[in-house]
Each structure stands twice: as structure tokens, then as C-alpha cells.
Amino acid sequence: MSTQSQENKLGYFGRHGGQFVSPEMKVRLDEVAACFNKYKNDKDFLAELDNLYKHFCGRPTPIFYCENLSKQLGGADIYLKREDLNHLGAHKLNNALGQLLLAKRLGKKHIIAETGAGQHGVAAAAVSALYGLKCTIYMGEEDIRRQELNVLRMRMMGAEVIAATSGQKTLKEAVDEALDAYIKDKDSYYLLGSAVGPYPYPEIVRHFQSIISLEAREQFLTMTNSLPDMVVACVGGGSNATGMFANFIDDKDVALVGAEPGGRGSKVGDNAASLVHGKEGILHGFKSYICLDDKGEVAPVYSISAGLDYPSVSPELANLKDLGRASYVAITDKEAINAFFMLSKTQGIIPALESAHALAHAIHAAPGMKGKKILVCLSGRGDKDVDQISNMLKQNLIQMP
Numbered sequence: 001m002s003t004q005s006q007e008n009k010l011g012y013f014g015r016h017g018g019q020f021v022s023p024e025m026k027v028r029l030d031e032v033a034a035c036f037n038k039y040k041n042d043k044d045f046l047a048e049l050d051n052l053y054k055h056f057c058g059r060p061t062p063i064f065y066c067e068n069l070s071k072q073l074g075g076a077d078i079y080l081k082r083e084d085l086n087h088l089g090a091h092k093l094n095n096a097l098g099q100l101l102l103a104k105r106l107g108k109k110h111i112i113a114e115t116g117a118g119q120h121g122v123a124a125a126a127v128s129a130l131y132g133l134k135c136t137i138y139m140g141e142e143d144i145r146r147q148e149l150n151v152l153r154m155r156m157m158g159a160e161v162i163a164a165t166s167g168q169k170t171l172k173e174a175v176d177e178a179l180d181a182y183i184k185d186k187d188s189y190y191l192l193g194s195a196v197g198p199y200p201y202p203e204i205v206r207h208f209q210s211i212i213s214l215e216a217r218e219q220f221l222t223m224t225n226s227l228p229d230m231v232v233a234c235v236g237g238g239s240n241a242t243g244m245f246a247n248f249i250d251d252k253d254v255a256l257v258g259a260e261p262g263g264r265g266s267k268v269g270d271n272a273a274s275l276v277h278g279k280e281g282i283l284h285g286f287k288s289y290i291c292l293d294d295k296g297e298v299a300p301v302y303s304i305s306a307g308l309d310y311p312s313v314s315p316e317l318a319n320l321k322d323l324g325r326a327s328y329v330a331i332t333d334k335e336a337i338n339a340f341f342m343l344s345k346t347q348g349i350i351p352a353l354e355s356a357h358a359l360a361h362a363i364h365a366a367p368g369m370k371g372k373k374i375l376v377c378l379s380g381r382g383d384k385d386v387d388q389i390s391n392m393l394k395q396n397l398i399q400m401p
């Protein structure tokens, strides 16, 4: 993997990453790291994963040329990597399946996971059902209220959903409580949903998500006889972005851009753009950029998109920022909604609100890039967001264009 060279064995990506955990947590993480390093290139492991990607996930996902949208913008040609066509409608399953196989190799009987909007919870519940393992999902009480359908999906697939009731009652608290439960149960495996957390998780999640760019780079070459000039992905914790960037990092002429949730604006508490607006710090066992308030404490974060509102970010993406290899932009709610409607109307594809952030950057950049090509990671489909959009329309907060 091309990005391997940027990290030493302690799990650092430049100044970021590492493992800031208790001794008892370190024992558990070492076990996971040893298993990952043993099996990541193992023939039987790869064959099992490949089979699941093909027959359970529906991989490879296609690349689609947005002819109508590109013509309307009158600049660069815009292409989508269709991660929305995965089973369950997003890229999350790529990682959940890989880690499930690690849990199985470790002989664990119980899957524990956190979830924000519920998309990772649904993926964790699905893979647990598939392999007959007990599954417990921790979810903020506030998110449970907002994401009723995903909670029901998890329960239908046999998972227990436990409400995190401390603090802001959202993703950060769900992670805190899930980690507590994990330490208490030695038979459990922590299935982390994004490229965050202490070593080895950022590396594991990027590894399993890099299937996105492994496919995309080759597909794009076959389709256009060239590489894209720009690759764009939205950034929550950073799993779809690290996966989408991985196999393009060595292609120095390919610009890598991460689209962060700019929310209502740049004020503390109005966004979750840790790379654009954050400062360096430690949260959940690793060092990276974090949205902090004036006192240097973790700020409350906000985004229209529940899947993007995590106050920190992948240490690898943080290092790519420091190196100048990737750049990051903050996309406001308004810009994301505009992109959401634009893709729906021009191409008949309703994107997830998360993915609409990446698309919004492509829409901004395209007019000034005539003759160039932009590849956007469409991380998920928007069916899950239709209810939220409907409520906003009813309250006249937005208008259908």
C-alpha cells in the first residue's frame, strides 16, 4: 500500500496518530494489531473477503460519468465512484466486513460498535447477523431520536442498541461508552467505523476502505485513458476519504481534496470542520486536528449531515494536510443541499447529504477546470436523508429548486 511509508510502527502519520490509551486498552489493541498484521495479506483471508465484497456487498462498484451535470457547469468532466451502490447504500460495509473477519480470526463472540447517524451501526449489525455474532451498538440518545429508521434496521438484524446519555448525547459520547463496554468484555471485538482512534484502527480502516481507490484508479484509466486531475471525498472521520485517496497518493499530478462539514459557518460550534478550523490535540486515544473551543476543550460540533459531525479526524488526513499533499475545504449546509438537489435533478441520483459535500466542491471547481476531469467519491445514497429534507421543506427552511 502506497501510504504505508508515511507511518512508523507506532502508528504515527507525521505528528498525528499514535496510541494514547490505558495499559489494559493497550493489551486489547495489541491483540487486534497482531491479528491484522498476520492476516492482511493472508491468502485465505483475502479470498473470504473478496467473496463477501463480490456477493454480499456488490463490488466492484461502477464509475459513472455525469454528462448532464458536466455540460450544465460547462467546465471539467465530473465522474462518480458509486459507493452508494454497495449493499446498505454506503461505503461503511467495506470496513465492517474486513473487521468482522478479524474478529472471527480472534475467536471473539461479541461485536461492539459506536454509531452516529446509524450507518455504521447498520453495517455492524448486518455483518454480525451474517456470521451469527452478538452485536451491541452504542448510539447517542439524541441520534436515536433523529435516526429512528436506522435504529429499527439494527434491531431487525438482531443488534441491541444502547443509548449514550452523557454530554451532548451524540457520537462522541457513544464512542466513550462503547469503549467502556469493550474493556469490560474480553470476548468482545471493537468494530470502529471510521479511520480514527488509537493505532491500529486508522490503519485497519484505511486498509479495508482502500478497495475504493484500488478499483477506481484502474476503472478510471480503462474508461478515460488517463488519471483524474482532481479526486474529491467528503470527510467525517475520514474513512471514505482515506480509502478514496490511498491509491492516488503517489500520483503527484492528481489533486486530493477533502470536503469537510462547514455547517452554518466558521464560528466554534457551527461546524465540524476539524482540518479547516481545528487545532492539534488528543481525543479518543489519538492525536489529530480537533474542533476546540476558546478554552481548548472539545467543542460541540454541528453539521446538517449526522454522518459528518465528529470533532476530530483521521490522523492520516491530518498528515496529508501538513505535507501539503491534500487540501481541505469547508462546505456549508447550504452548498451541500444545493449539490444534493443538483445531482438528483440532472442525473437521477439522490446522493447522501455527506456525499453532497464532496459533490459541492466539484460543482465549485468544475467551471474553472475546462478540459480536466474530477472524480468524486459518492460515499452513499440519499434515501436515508429524504425524511430530513422533507421536514426542512415543510418548515420553509429550504426551497426545492
Ligand SMILES: *Cc1c(COP(=O)(O)O)cnc(C)c1O
Binding pocket: 090, 091, 092, 119, 120, 193, 194, 195, 234, 235, 236, 237, 238, 239, 240, 241, 307, 308, 352, 354, 355, 379, 380, 381
Ligand atoms: C458515515 C458516512 C460518511 C462519513 O464517514 P467517513 O468515515 O468520513 O467516510 C460519509 N458518507 C456516508 C454516506 C456515510 O454513511
